[in-house]
Amino acid sequence: MGKGKLKRDGFWSRRRCIAPSRYWKLFVLLLIITVVFGMLSDLTYMSTEQVGKLNDRTEKQFKTIVTGEPVLRTSPKILLYTxxxxxxxxxxxxxxxxxxxxxxxxxxxNDKSQIESADAVVYHLSDIASQSTIKSGFSFSFPKYRRQDQVWVFFNIEPLTMIWGDMTVWQGMFNWTWSYTQNSDVYAPYGSATTLNAEEAAVAETNSELLNADFFGAKTENGGIAMISHCTDEARRYRIIGTLQKYIPVRIIGRCGEGCPDGYLSCNALLPKYKFYLAFENSDCEDYVSEKYWRSLARGQIPIVAWKLYHDDIAIPGSYINVYDFPSIDAAGSYIQEVNKNKTLYNSYFKWRFTHKLSDVSGFCELCRKLKDDAVPRMVYHDMNGWIMNQTCKPVTVSLIVYVLF
Known part of the structure; x- marks a missing residue:
């Protein structure tokens, strides 16, 4: 069936070469390093129950609205500090x-010497964390200068499982959040779609190209394909793929599969040939619908997703197959097998083109618009850690720690 070979990088690819006795010694050493590192850097992770309790809190419990005159900015300057x-x-x-x-x-x-004239200063979370080393005392060197009306922006596009550390040290540090979550001050999803207005819908209904489109017949390769380059498996993607491969051919490319011998452009060229794209995320998080889903729609494929959380307020209903909408993964596989060979059923997943259109999203544009809006109140996050952990998402697990350290 042309099954792709899943390749586990790091620890998983090395374990066959390690004798059992050395394997256990390394595992014990890993646990010791993890505990010590956690104590040194004050890494804390919340349980599902703790996250749930935080999720019951309102946005106002994370940030404080600052009273004062509105700030008028006609030509805002944005400094990318990290x-x-x-x-x-x-x-x-x-x-x-x-x-x-x-x-x-x-x-x-990106000129740090212009910080005094900057209206907004943007800090990327992962780069703040990567620069918090032993040498720096596990702290990021923030600029000493800060104008009172200057907006410090916390930018993050990674799910909670990729976030390390306790953010309580940043309480009162940031004014705005910029992320893929809908409760961010600057909302920047990975993709977007807008509903056609009445005039656009009427034009679409008479569009011969749309009416006669045969997405099924345009595919030269049977089954599905997945490009995976982040090999951690917090969302159990490999297990799901293994089950689906009993029902349809699935090819896995990228760093965690066959690789891309001629670079990523060669891998990208393969994707549109297949009927399905396995748009599985590496983590289960609220609002986390990455480019995998959006790009497969643009390529004229049916995305197969594994969303345990509700995403129909972001994604287009009827445009995808969610394996968790079925009683079991086998039941999903059996249905996908039918879609794979039924032209009418397959093409029905593209009816969304008569009601929606894909649209460009720019977080930079939204940040600019917000900076120029004097109706936006001044604010500061007094509970940055609470806001981050409030996203309903599984905390870091041991499997991810093993992957990172090896």
């Missing part, structure tokens, strides 16, 4: 956004 996953590439890729996608008069810089 790298983005170790690189300032995000500045170079985004500096023209304000001129092309959102000409609202904002400017972007």
């Amino acid at each position: 790298n983005f996953f170790g690189s300032m590439k995000w500045y170079h890729e985004s500096k023209d956004v304000y001129q092309t996608k959102c000409p609202l008069g904002c400017t972007l810089t």
Whole structure:
């Protein structure tokens, strides 16, 4: 059936080469290192019950609205103070956004010497964490200068399972949050769709290209494909894929599968050929619908997802198959097998094109718009850790710690 081979990087790929006695010694050493590291860096993780209790709290319990005159900004300047996953590439890729996608008069810089004139200073969580080392005393070196009306923005696009540490040290530090979660001050999802208005819907209903579209016949490869490059398995993706492979062929490419011998462009070229894209996330988190889902829609594929949480307020209803909508994964596999060979049933998953359209999303545009809106009250997060942990999402598990350390 053309099953793809799942490759586990790090610890999982090495374990065959380690003698049993050495394996257990390394495992014990790992536990010791984990405990010691947790004590040194004050890493704390909440139980599901604790997260649930936090989730009952309102937004006002995490931030304080500051009274005072509204701030008027005609040409806001945004300073990217940190790298983005170790690189300032995000500045170079985004500096023209304000001129092309959102000409609202904002400017972007990564020059830290301009902090005194910056209206907003953006800090990327992962880069703050990566610079909190033993040498720095497990703390990030924030700038000493801060203007009273300056907005410090906490930016994060990673699910809770990727977030390390106790954020209580940042209480009272940030003014706005910028993330994929809908309760962020700057909401920046991985993708978006808008409902067609009456005029657009009427045009779509007479569009011969849409009416005659055969997405089923356009696929040259049978079954599904998944590109996985983040090999941790917090969401049990590999187990689900293994079950689905009993019903349809599934090919796995990327760093955790066959690889991309000619680079990622060669892998990307393979994706549109398959009927299904297995858009499985690496974590189960509220509002976490990544680019995997959105890009498969743009490619004319049916996304197969594994969402345990409700996402129909973000995703387009009827555009995907959720394996957790069935009594079992086997039941889902049996249904997908039928869709895989039934042209009419397969094409029915693209009716959303008569009611919705995909739209571009730019967090930078939303940040700019918010900075220019003098109706936005001044605020500060007095419970940053509470806001982060309030996202209903499984905390870090031992399996992830093992993967990271090995």
